[in-house]
Amino acid sequence: MKVLITGGGGFIGHRLARELLERGTLAGPDGAPAAISAIKLLDRAFPPAPDARLTCVPGDLSAPGLIDAALDRDTAAVFHLAAVVSAGAEADFDLGYRVNLDGTRLLLEACRGLQRPPRLVFASSVAAFGGDLPAVLDDATTPNPQTSYGAQKVIGEYLVSDYTRKGYVDGRSLRLPTIVVRPGRPNLAASSFASSIFREPLNGVVCECPVPESTGIWLLSPRRVVDALIHAHDLPAAAWGVNRVLNLPGITVTVAEGVAALRRIAGEAAAARVRFAPDERINRIVQGWPVRFRTPRATALGFAADPDIDAVIRAYVADEGLQVS
Amino acid sequence: MKVLITGGGGFIGHRLARELLERGTLAGPDGAPAAISAIKLLDRAFPPAPDARLTCVPGDLSAPGLIDAALDRDTAAVFHLAAVVSAGAEADFDLGYRVNLDGTRLLLEACRGLQRPPRLVFASSVAAFGGDLPAVLDDATTPNPQTSYGAQKVIGEYLVSDYTRKGYVDGRSLRLPTIVVRPGRPNLAASSFASSIFREPLNGVVCECPVPESTGIWLLSPRRVVDALIHAHDLPAAAWGVNRVLNLPGITVTVAEGVAALRRIAGEAAAARVRFAPDERINRIVQGWPVRFRTPRATALGFAADPDIDAVIRAYVADEGLQVS
Numbered sequence: 001m002k003v004l005i006t007g008g009g010g011f012i013g014h015r016l017a018r019e020l021l022e023r024g025t026l027a028g029p030d031g032a033p034a035a036i037s038a039i040k041l042l043d044r045a046f047p048p049a050p051d052a053r054l055t056c057v058p059g060d061l062s063a064p065g066l067i068d069a070a071l072d073r074d075t076a077a078v079f080h081l082a083a084v085v086s087a088g089a090e091a092d093f094d095l096g097y098r099v100n101l102d103g104t105r106l107l108l109e110a111c112r113g114l115q116r117p118p119r120l121v122f123a124s125s126v127a128a129f130g131g132d133l134p135a136v137l138d139d140a141t142t143p144n145p146q147t148s149y150g151a152q153k154v155i156g157e158y159l160v161s162d163y164t165r166k167g168y169v170d171g172r173s174l175r176l177p178t179i180v181v182r183p184g185r186p187n188l189a190a191s192s193f194a195s196s197i198f199r200e201p202l203n204g205v206v207c208e209c210p211v212p213e214s215t216g217i218w219l220l221s222p223r224r225v226v227d228a229l230i231h232a233h234d235l236p237a238a239a240w241g242v243n244r245v246l247n248l249p250g251i252t253v254t255v256a257e258g259v260a261a262l263r264r265i266a267g268e269a270a271a272a273r274v275r276f277a278p279d280e281r282i283n284r285i286v287q288g289w290p291v292r293f294r295t296p297r298a299t300a301l302g303f304a305a306d307p308d309i310d311a312v313i314r315a316y317v318a319d320e321g322l323q324v325s
Numbered sequence: 326m327k328v329l330i331t332g333g334g335g336f337i338g339h340r341l342a343r344e345l346l347e348r349g350t351l352a353g354p355d356g357a358p359a360a361i362s363a364i365k366l367l368d369r370a371f372p373p374a375p376d377a378r379l380t381c382v383p384g385d386l387s388a389p390g391l392i393d394a395a396l397d398r399d400t401a402a403v404f405h406l407a408a409v410v411s412a413g414a415e416a417d418f419d420l421g422y423r424v425n426l427d428g429t430r431l432l433l434e435a436c437r438g439l440q441r442p443p444r445l446v447f448a449s450s451v452a453a454f455g456g457d458l459p460a461v462l463d464d465a466t467t468p469n470p471q472t473s474y475g476a477q478k479v480i481g482e483y484l485v486s487d488y489t490r491k492g493y494v495d496g497r498s499l500r501l502p503t504i505v506v507r508p509g510r511p512n513l514a515a516s517s518f519a520s521s522i523f524r525e526p527l528n529g530v531v532c533e534c535p536v537p538e539s540t541g542i543w544l545l546s547p548r549r550v551v552d553a554l555i556h557a558h559d560l561p562a563a564a565w566g567v568n569r570v571l572n573l574p575g576i577t578v579t580v581a582e583g584v585a586a587l588r589r590i591a592g593e594a595a596a597a598r599v600r601f602a603p604d605e606r607i608n609r610i611v612q613g614w615p616v617r618f619r620t621p622r623a624t625a626l627g628f629a630a631d632p633d634i635d636a637v638i639r640a641y642v643a644d645e646g647l648q649v650s
Contacts, residue, residue, distance in 0.1 A: 093491060131567040142467040144486075144568060151487035155480050161469075162476035166418060242456040243469060 007081030008041025061103035100152035177250035210279035332406030333366025386428035425477035502575035535604035
């Protein structure tokens with residue numbers, strides 16, 4: 001079977017591609033494991049030396065004709081991860097809507113024209129939630145996003161659900177927690193600090209944390225989110241029913257708790273590299289995000305969170321081949 | 326102040342225009358009553374002999390340039406009522422998205438370009454709700470529409486809220502109950518029967534009701550919905566806060582209760598004109614709609630429902646100048 005990953009040049013998209021190549025199968029249209037014959041990655045840029053079994057389709061999701069080049073008539077699985085991130089969409093309103101809304105519609109329209117409706121996994125976000133939030137969110141909490149990124153994600157969920165109801169795709173939307181620890185460099189996402197406070201100190205670099213240490217983060221590791229994307233794809237349509245949107249499980253960790261775990265794993269010198277440099281623009285966005293969830297539906301469907309923040313940090317250390325004291 | 330009503334050639338839009346002319350004022354940008362200097366109506370068609378104080382702008386909401394012709398640089402109030410109705414959007418997927426989603430975006434973009442952000446009242450719908458519904462919905466119930474019309478309305482709400490948050494408009498979205506009694510003729514809306522069971526018998530015509538008599542309807546009269554649209558406009562922004570979407574109050578009436586009221590008001594002969602002719606396509610849509618709500622937020626904000634179905638029917642009889650036994 002053929003697979004498309006939008007945002008396939010990004011960190012999660014690329015990890016997903018590698019994991020799919022390693023597993024070699026995805027649930028086919030009849031639910032039985034089907035061999036993956038080809039994976040296309042659509043993105044603006046790609047890491048160096050992508051695996052030879054992957055085809056890279058370079059360009060912007062909303063560019064004319066690009067999605068048609070990325071989909072084959074018989075593409076059976078689509079993972080839609082491409083997006084302008086939160087602070088980026090907040091800074092450039094038009095760009096955010098063009099990529100995050102128009103791009104998603106273009107993709108859904110192209111899927112509608114395929115030989116048969118593909119399974120489509122849409123990476124939404126807990127940025128869907130905001131405004132007057134309960135202390136603990138659950139599967140019944142209504143999204144009220146306070147960023148354009150969040151609004152675009154929620155709108156994408158409704159589009160995916162409606163195209164699914166009409167039988168044009170078999171869609172599943174996952175609201176991702178903040179992914180921690182991302183490798184590489186800080187990016188425009190308001191959540192960038194949530195990885196930086198671990199990554200930079202482990203690399204011997206000082207991290208300037210823009211939010212107070214009491215700030216809570218609802219997080220999931222890269223390994224778990226890749227597992228979740230594949231699991232969401234492989235679940236039969238009947239398991240989803242008429243509700244195609246799911247809050248993924250996660251764990252709640254404050255910046256202070258994260259720094260304490262860093263100290264346990266990499267020592268005082270590493271922990272001391274986290275400095276606090278308040279940034280009101282970032283802080284205002286982050287303080288509006290939800291911190292605690294109950295996710296009984298995800299658990300019942302077989303999705304799982306990381307056991308604790310120490311496991312998340314140790315997995316990053318192992319994945320990156322780092323030395324810690 | 327200048328006012329635009331999209332869908333201003335339709336029944337509610339036209340009643341709203343007449344009511345605005347009669348009142349003569351709307352809350353201005355500073356909250357104080359401001360004299361209405363002009364009202365433009367945008368729609369595909371208009372009733373005969375519109376009031377001379379109204380300007381009609383004929384065309385499709387999504388047609389290039391039309392919205393720019395309908396808005397003036399200093400338009401201060403926009404009532405966005407234009408839509409392809411439920412059964413219409415279900416029958417023609419592309420048309421529904423073009424008018425109900427693209428049209429709404431075009432309107433919001435045009436508003437963003439005005440001299441100052443206009444107040445914008447968006448007519449959403451209880452068709453936002455569907456799927457696994459609680460027996461009684463409330464202000465916390467999450468929309469899960471089971472029609473494209475419902476999906477497009479929810480998406481419109483999120484757009485209005487995001488444009489409001491960015492300061493491009495000062496938006497307010499109202500989820501309208503089924504409006505009963507509409508005058509005129511049956512239309513493509515799946516809810517058309519809810520008016521027909523009263524209107525046709527009162528006009529001496531047999532009505533074929535496509536749903537069982539146990540079917541409940543969450544309804545509001547035309548008088549009350551026009552009052553609600555104006556009240557939503559006139560409330561200060563602070564009263565809405567970060568939540569710009571509201572379930573309007575209504576009353577729950579079964580078809581059987583409606584026919585009983587018709588009998589009380591217009592006699593047995595009228596009631597006997599309601600025949601039952603099941604239509605599975607219509608029934609499937611209608612049975613997915615919510616029937617009972619608690620609307621404490623709307624009540625607190627000063628919105629009001631009709632006292633009972635008898636009052637709704639009597640208001641229709643009075644408005645249309647009908648003779649009843």
